[in-house]
Amino acid sequence: MYSSILVPIDxxxxxxxxxxIPYVQTHAVxxxxxxxxxxxxxxxxFYTSLGLAYSAEMPSINEIRQSALSKLNEIVKQFRLPVEKIETHIADGSPKDQILKFAHKIGADLIIxxxxRPNITTYLLGSNAADVVRHAKCPVLVVR
Incomplete structure (x- = not known):
């Protein structure tokens, strides 16, 4: 039923x-x-808001992306999926925009x-999840 599943990971x-994890494993199997x-x-x-205002203190975007990719590859091991079923990707920018853009790029059949947990500012869903649900061109499974 699904040939391409997108799983955004924070x-x-x-x-x-x-x-x-259990939802991805079930759908992948x-x-x-x-x-x-x-x-x-x-x-x-974003990093300037953390007090890293000087470029000497701020890592390069390539260093940040490489570090994020290493961390993502470690996280993905927890899913215990066959290696041939897995691809990892890094993007930079607004999470909701990049998730939607990447879903379109790969022709995602499902986003998990x-x-x-919602609060008064996000009411029913987190803001990224809500925007993905609202604008995605494929089914979205939201896990809480």
Whole structure:
């Protein structure tokens, strides 16, 4: 049924990753599929908000992407999927925009995304999950 599944991973949120593992495993086993794991690195301007205002303190985007890819590859091992079914990817920018863009690029048949518990500002879903659900061109499984 699904030949291409996109699983966005927030490499800083281990709890969210743990929530999606059984759903990804089930869909990957039931379908002849390729599972694309995507981590999105925020823009450089994000780092200035952390106090890393000087370029000498801020790692290069290539260093950030390489570090994120290493972390993503470690996280993906927890899914215990056959290596031939897995592809890992890194993008930088706005998570919701990059998730939607990448889903279109790979022709995703399904997106499996974790969502934080809602609060008053996000009401029903986390803001990234809500935007992905609202704008995705394929089914989206939101895990909470």
């Amino acid at each position: 490499i800083a949120e281990e709890d969210l990753t743990n929530m999606v 039931l379908n002849t599929t390729k599972v694309h794991f995507l981590a999105v690195v925020p823009f450089h301007s 995304i974790a969502s934080h």
